[in-house]
Amino acid sequence: MIKVPMTKRGETLLREELADLKGIQRPRVIQAIAEAREHGDLKENAEYHAARDQQSFIEGRVKELEAKLSTAQVIDVLQLPKSGKVIFGATVKLLDLDSDEEITYQIVGDDEADLKARRISVGSPVARALIGKEAGDEVSVTTPKGIREYEVLEVSYI
Structure with a gap:
């Protein structure tokens, strides 16, 4: 079985969502289905069909x-x-050598990636280029917008 890397934070968030779905959402939708059944004819019962759709989504998730x-x-x-090297889970402060803009990313698993929160997937072009680098190293990254040049300013493990 192929193992997929995930940070401790990512695991915690997935476990919390799973507990919510099983402990709160699932019982709520079961109750909604029961109440909708009491209203009679299921063929034309929009509440019943909506609740069943919601149940299907919850079970799939x-x-x-x-x-x-x-x-x-x-x-x-x-x-x-x-x-001091960039590894999975590390937070990396970079200097964009083209724009002189500083940017910070944390390298996380695919399911945790959120560009707005500055968390990038370990499989992304930027993360792949950064793995193994240290503060002071320069990297070239081929992105959809072209080649970007970065300097690693700082590597931290928080």
Whole structure:
């Protein structure tokens, strides 16, 4: 079985969502289906069909989350040796050499990536180029907008 890297934070968020779906959302939709059945004819009962659709979504998401968690290789970056190199889970402060803009990214698993929150997937072109680099190193990254040049300013493990 192929293990998929995930940060401790990512695992916690998925487990919280799974607990919410199983403990709160699923019972709520079961109750809504029961109430809709009491209203009579199910063929023309919009509440019933909406509740069944919601139940289908919840069950699909539960299976998806359970599958992700079963293949997750949880990496606690705080437990890793501090080498000063960019690794999975590291937070990297970069200087864009084209625009002189500083930007900070954390390298996370695919399911945790959120560009607005400055978390990029370990499989992204920027992260792949950064892995193994240290403060002071320069990297060239081929992006959809062309080649970007960065200097690694700082690597931290938070």
